[in-house]
Amino acid sequence: xxxxxxxxxxxSVQEGDNSIINCAYSNSASDYFIWYKQxxxxxxxxxxxxxxxxxxxxxxxxxxxLNKTVKHLSLQIAATQPGDSAVYFCAxxxxxxxxxxxxxQGTRLTINP
Amino acid sequence: GAVVSQHPSRxxxxxxxxxxIECRSLDFQATTMFWYRQFPKQSLMLMATSNEGSxxxxxxxxxxxxxxxxxASLTLSTLTVTSAHPEDSSFYICSASRGxxxxxxxxQGTRLTVV
Numbered sequence: 202x203x204x205x206x207x208x209x210x211x212x213s214v215q216e217g218d219n220s221i222i223n224c225a226y227s228n229s230a231s232d233y234f235i236w237y238k239q240x241x242x243x244x245x246x247x248x249x250x251x252x253x254x255x256x257x258x259x260x261x262x263x264x265x266x267l268n269k270t271v272k273h274l275s276l277q278i279a280a281t282q283p284g285d286s287a288v289y290f291c292a293x294x295x296x297x298x299x300x301x302x303x304x305x306q307g308t309r310l311t312i313n314p
Numbered sequence: 315g316a317v318v319s320q321h322p323s324r325x326x327x328x329x330x331x332x333x334x335i336e337c338r339s340l341d342f343q344a345t346t347m348f349w350y351r352q353f354p355k356q357s358l359m360l361m362a363t364s365n366e367g368s369x370x371x372x373x374x375x376x377x378x379x380x381x382x383x384x385x386a387s388l389t390l391s392t393l394t395v396t397s398a399h400p401e402d403s404s405f406y407i408c409s410a411s412r413g414x415x416x417x418x419x420x421x422q423g424t425r426l427t428v429v
Contacts, residue, residue: 209355235417244320244407244420245358290357292418301373302348302409302418304358 211309220278224291224305233294236276238287286312316342318410320421327398335393335424337408343388344410352405364391398428
């Protein structure tokens with residue numbers, strides 16, 4: 202369901218390592234998913250998207266995996282850099298004409314030097 | 315990517331007054347716009363979805379008479395917080411998309427403080 206009143210989980214990784222951020226989505230009818238990056242005091246920034254007819258999509262240093270069976274989405278960031286430090290959210294576009302873009306709870310990624 | 319501009323970026327108002335926040339898509343036509351609010355260290359909570367030329371669809375628990383949304387053109391949506399109270403203080407963010415199931419682009423957000 203939609204996030205209400207939860208504090209963000211945190212993931213800390215060493216610079217240069219790979220990061221995997223996970224997200225459980227709520228609606229089996231959702232047909233489009235987006236990962237966003239949000240830096241402090243700013244609006245979310247698009248990273249990568251994936252449609253429900255795919256299970257993997259790759260971008261520059263990022264890969265999104267979709268497992269519809271368990272309603273799970275993951276974002277893999279290769280060779281993390283200090284600039285990757287931010288909060289990452291998955292969002293699902295609920296299908297069947299609902300036209301709602303709903304966000305997951307988010308994960309704070311911290312890169313250690 | 316497409317640009318969405320939100321204005322103002324920060325606003326302080328007195329309790330009981332109303333505040334209008336604008337969301338503009340600068341280089342594309344936005345059929346659908348979303349309004350969110352975000353409390354510190356929390357996720358974005360969808361308030362309402364608006365489609366150009368029709369009434370907004372509000373999420374459960376969001377008072378439509380308090381949070382007035384107007385999407386009068388394909389490039390502009392406004393959110394008016396009426397009779398603001400300190401508990402309305404939050405970060406309000408809009409996003410715009412060309413249509414259902416397409417990428418949504420976000421504005422930079424508006425920090426509202428009600429004193």
